[in-house]
Amino acid sequence: MNTLGLSMILKMGCICTKEHLNINGIKYVVLERLGEGGFSCVDLVENTTTKKKYALKRITCHSIEDQKTAMQEINYYKKLRHPNIIELVDSTFKGSADIVVHATSEAFLVLPYYKRGTLHDYLTLRSFNKNYLDAKDILRIFSEVCEALKFLHDFTPESIAHRDLKTANICLTEHADPILMDLGSCAPAKVQICGAQDAQKLQDLAAERCSMTYRAPELFHVESYCVIDQRVDIWSLGCVLYAMMYFKSPYDIIYERGDSVNLAVISGTVHFPQEAPFSEDIHDLVRYCLVVNPSERPFIDAVIEKTKEVKNKIETIV
Incomplete structure (x- = not known):
């Protein structure tokens, strides 16, 4: 085979490997895979006309129930409009999951692309040299995350809990403003548990959807008769604050050691x-959030007030 022929094959091969997608009349080319989770993956895509880059979340649905869950996530993106919550640029479904064996569909969610990545990525980089964040920067980012949570928790007609708040679900803009993302775990905040069956169902869902090292104690062992509310996010918020200081959740350290996260939490x-x-x-602000008994744990307004007090103290010292 001559050099020209080989060159043509290589070029064709390169063209074939790049996936092209049409989402509601807009054409995108897939550039690279950014990440994968248990239920979805995220690709970096480029609008072929404007050349603007986006993050494309793809959710594979194996059943009608999966489709409903994906649609619920899309609906949360559409109605939760806040400067510190990620916006939905576009969305669509391809295919249809039904009772036919092996039938699947795929949900496509076009989201903004943040070059700096997530707060988790940023903290991981700084952890290599123990390059601690300044306390004022920590409290600024934390305050903005609190405002995003307040918007969820105060939402009407029904309060919403994120249920998977963690550093990997917070993007950073170019100016290091936090953007809360991944609304797939969002749900009505208040859940009335009436019996062992209800308790087991929520416990299984939490094990599936809520990251262990940021998960509130009441979701590890759901009581048969109780009310779970938005304060599950306050526990996670305390873990996020700790991670901003020491690069990891306090329970990531337990997990890496091979000890029981469940018992530690x-x-x-x-x-x-x-x-x-x-x-x-x-440190007291972290402890203020990490209260084991959910009925004694503060609501978001109290956390915001406490954060303001700590910020004022630090600014006075400086």
């Missing part, structure tokens, strides 16, 4: 490094 014990460069006031 239920005990409510939080260890702060001795060489900590942060004031006890910020």
